[in-house]
Every structure is written in C-alpha cells, then in structure tokens.
Amino acid sequence: MESIKKIHNFSAGPSILSTYAIEQSIADLQNFSGTGLSAIEVSHRGKEFQKVMDDACDLVKTLLNIPDTHDILFLQGGASTQFFQIPMNFLSGKAVYLNTGTWSKKAITEAKAYGEVIECASSAHSNFNYIPTGYDIDSSADYFHCTSNNTIFGTQMQGFPYSSVPLICDMSSDIFSRPVDVSKFDLIYAGAQKNMGPAGVTLVIINKELYNKTAHRHIPTMLKYDTHAEAGSMYNTPPVFAILASMHNLKWLKDLGGVEAIQKINEEKANILYSAIDESPYFIGTAEVNSRSKMNVCFVFKEEHQALEEKFNNLCKEAGISGIKGHRSVGGYRASIYNAMPTESVQVLADIIKGL
C-alpha cells in the first residue's frame, strides 16, 4: 500500500480531532460496544448509546468543573441556531451584545427580531482586530452576550466582564482550550466542530435558574431548553455519531490531563507561531498583541513582500500543510491550532515562516 503523506491540518472548522477519537469512532462504526452492529444503526434508547450520552455528559462536567446548578445539553442546529434560540427564550426587553466580529454580528442580527439590542462596544472600525474593554453593561438588561474567541479575526477574550446580568457566551472555537469558571456563566454554547468533535452537535451549558426567566411568547417545544434538559438531550433522536465521536475526543483530553494541561500546550503552540511571525521581516500578525487568539493565528504578508506569496504557498504545500488560507474578510493566512493540533505540526509551519 502506498504510504499516506503526513498532513498538518490547520483547518478552521470542521477541524483536526485526536487520532484516538478517529480510531475509536471507526471501531464503533464497525462493532459498537460488542453488539456486532454499527453505532449509527442502533436505537439511541438502547443501553449502549445511553452509556455514550452519560459518559459524554460526565466528561464535559469533569473537564469544565461544571457545578450542579447547570444543565449540560447536546442540541442540533449549530451555534447559528443559538443566535436566535437564546433571544427567543430570554430576551423580553433589551440585551447587551459585545460586537467582536462576524459571529457576534450574526447573533446581534437574530436578537433584534425579539427585542432591543444594545451594542455596548465594537471593534468593527478596525476590522475587528482587537477585543474592546472598558464598556458598561446596562444592569436592567435581560443578559449580556459575548464571543470568547473570534475564529475569523484571530482575537480572543482574555477575561470576562462579570456583571449583575446573566452572562451568555459563544465559546464555539475555544471551549475546552483553557479553564473557565462556569459558575459565572448562565449559558455557554459551542458548535462541536472546532474543538470538541465532528459537526452536527451543539453543546449548551445552562444555569437552571435561567429557565425561570423565559420570555412570555410562544416557543416551539423543540426550541425550549428545558424540553431537552428534562429528556436528557433525548427528547428526539440526538445526533448519535457526533456525540459518540465527541465523547471519544473528550476522553482523549481527560487522559491527557484535562483543560489545565491542554492550556499549557496551547500556549506553547501559539507562542511558537506568533514568535515566528513577529521575528519575520515579511509577515505581520493581524490581531493586536494583547487580543491575540491562541486558537486561530491570523497573519498577512507586509505590503512590500507580497511577491513572496507563491514561494511560501509552495513551501507549505510541499510540507503537507493544509487549511491555512485566511478567511475572505481578513485575507492572508489563518492557522487554526486547536487542542488536537500537535506541537510538531505548528513547528513545521513556524520553520517555513522563519526559513523564508
């Protein structure tokens, strides 16, 4: 058999998962838990899948140290469904949104259909290359919404503004990458496909007290959070494969030492790449230094060195580097270095940047 060339996968999402998760998932697709059947052809009500669901919840709870005040839900529709499901459920009067990029803007657009949106701060004027700080959060708001990591612009919140209003955060692209104090958040959501598992499932961590603050409007049963909480995320057929593969990936993370351990590795990887960019005479990082993301590293050629683009692209291709084309709204390059990205792969890219 022809040997497969090693590919360094810097894709922004769906993105790299641990080899362990891929291998375990393949095994379960062929023979799930000794049933002789594939994991995707058995009832989700059977004891084998119930164990997967229980294990996935336990792993999320342990990894993020989630208190009993919060429910853990596995939903569908992606983070984009949360953009409207959150205001549909909890926006009665007004809500405060921090605008840090494309995903924040989409969340704001959806919320406006349900109530007043106060944009407390925005970095739109500088193409979202930093995270604004020093804004006020109206204490009469129903909630405050922010995006912890801006996948497209390569910026990341380094801390969160704790206020008297419920704190809601889109953590799609940095969940499980660093410890967070979940007790301070009322709702955290994340599409799985950046740092947790395959596309098709959305993790929601919700403070049970929030159910009492549900807006007085008709909400379809499927779009009420407590519907899914009461049914253990099995009100209807859950995305069984996405949950199964996520469970394996979270098991890998736990065995590695959890979020504290991966945070150290993530910092090391980000440091290797940002140092190479900062030391290069040809490249420049697009995000402000103190807003830099440890998950998505965005960089461009300096105006006067654009001519090196083809050479750089070819070197990357030869080295097996995949998925570093920047998003069209930033241009240049974006190296996504999620949890499962090995340090060695980051080093390969850094060496090309340094050797150019």
Ligand SMILES: *Cc1c(COP(=O)(O)O)cnc(C)c1O
């Ligand atoms: C990718 C992404 C989304 C969109 O997720 P879907 O699951 O595709 O709807 C939302 N927010 C952030 C921060 C993202 O990175």
